[in-house]
Amino acid sequence: MRYLPLSEADRGEMLQAVGASAIDDLFCDVPADALLAGPIAELPAHASELAVERQLTALSRKNLAAGEVPFFLGCGAYKHHIPASVDHIIQRGEFLTAYTPYQPEIAQGTLQVLFEFQTQVARLLGCEVANASMYDGSTACWEAIVMARRITRRTKAILSSGLHPHYVSVANTMAKFTGDVLNTSLPELNAATDADKLIAAIDGETSAVVVQYPDILGRITDLTPIAEAAHANGALLIAVVTEPVALGLIRSPGEMGADIVVGEGQSIGVGLQFGGPYVGLFATREKYVRQMPGRLAGETVDAEGKRGFVLTLSTREQHIRREKATSNICTNSGLCALAFSVHMSLLGEKGLRQLAQLNHARACEVADRLAAIPGVRLVNDSFFNEFTIELPVEARPVVRHLADNGILGGVSLGRLYPGADALQNGLVIAVTETATDEDIDALEAGLKEVCK
Known part of the structure; x- marks a missing residue:
């Protein structure tokens, strides 16, 4: 049965309530040359559901499916084998709770897995504490830059030329509205990273140095000298990891002195999925935990002394005054974090x-x-x-x-x-x-x- 929620009379009543005589009046602020003169010619005006499915299926066949051809793409999104058990487990009833687990009495399954996720991320990245995930790697990187500004009270960040250009683009977009100064440059096609240049650029006005590990060209460098130089000038080292599987073989950024470690967790438990959704990783030193953005799941006991889990240290703008918030990104990636944690648990x-x-x-x-x-x-x-x-x-x-x-x-x-x-x-x-x-x-x- 078709469902048409609004009649012509309903539309007329709504337009009258907002002081408009016609629907076109709602778009009066759009320049005339930006408006379409009529329907888009290439699109059919109407088609049945079956016809639409057939047309979209035909369009999808023009793509090269990652699982059907030799695949060597990377640069922040990686194709790994994900066991079928991951998909099975994340659909279990104890995880099918509300999006945000504000009511711990009905969301213990979600809260516990977020607590375990935090533990896995902290150990993987080499830090003392991690949050319950961010939106994705690029926005986690920006949140780290803002966090460094809060800690150091400085506004100049030095971005490595080896940082993914999409991450740089996100940071530049956000910095337009915050006054942060971001210094970066293009990478060079040689084996040496820009570690020496970064160290030379650090001064008393630097809030943080942002380094990708491994970098956009796949190069790996020792972060210890950069961390030491940053700390000597009162700045922080932010490390960005876009391929967390690498940390099964190379030293973690936290071990080398990084103060904040962020990254993209997609390659563990989360398929490519046409570009998203993905899951941002965020970890830091315990002394900075109150400046860390995002949600944090904590362990506690209930009135009967039984182990339980809750959200704690809530410092997002949903919970406190906006100007005191540590983040204005009103989401995390709970389902992807769950998939990450399940895959990590299966791997060990x-x-x-x-x-x-x-x-x-x-x-x-x-x-x-x-x-x-x-x-x-x-x-x-x-x-x-x-x-x-x-x-x-x-x-x-x-x-x-x-x-x-x-x-x-x-x-x-x-x-x-x-x-x-x-x-x-x-x-x-x-x-x-x-x-x-x-x-x-x-x-x-x-x-x-x-x-x-």
Whole structure:
């Protein structure tokens, strides 16, 4: 049965109540040249549900599905195998509670898993405390910059040239409204990171240094000297991790002195899913816990002395005065955090380390094979499961050619940094445990063809 909630009389009554004579009056502030003259010609005016399903299915078949072709994309979103048990567990009844677990008496399942999630994230990132997730990695990065400003009472942050450009873009957008000054530059296609330049740039006005680990080109650097230089000048070190599986093999940022560690948790438990939703990770030192944004699940006891869990130290604008809030992002990613925690629990420490070793070994094999192609140069001298090569030709058309031949062959730096001439031949390739021998053969053959 069709349901039409408003009649013409209803619409007329509503327009009269707001002082409008017609629906078009509601758009009077939109410039005339920005309004459509009529319906969009390419779209049908009306179609049945069945017809729409068929049309959208046909459109979807034009995409290259990640699970059906050789896949070497990365740069902040990674394809890993997620056990079917993850999806099964997150649908259990104890987790099907309200979005926000404000009523602990009916949300113990959700609160407990968030508590365990925090423990896993804190241990993984090498910090004493973590929150119950953020929106995603890029906004978590910005929240860390704002947190550093609150702690240091300074407004200048130094962003590494190796920080993902999308993260930089989000930070620049937000800084327009806060007065923060963000200093950054473009990466260079060489094995050395910009660690020395970052250290030289730190001064008494610096609130924080933001470093990605591994960085956008896949390079890995020791964060200890940067942390020491930042602390000597009263600044904080913020480390950004976009591939948390790497921490099964390399030292955690917290171990090297990072004060705030944020990241994207998508690669553990959360599929690519057409770009979201993802889950932001956020951890810090215990002494900064009251400046940490987002939700925090804590352990307590009830009136009978039984163990229980609650939200605690609530400092979001929903709970206190807006000007005192530590965050104005009114959400976290509870379902994705649950999937992350379930996958981590299934892996355990031993499983995570084995997964990391498998990723690194596979990436080393691919890097060696591609570097042997005439004209191709391996940029990195260290990496986890992602590295950068420099091609003898522009990378963007190469990526397009590979895609036309059924291979998702990496992310071109020209796409990430349009207009940066020195980076146009750079290609970032990620290799996870999902890459088969046949996939690697196809990528190698495809690059040999275009690099002749």
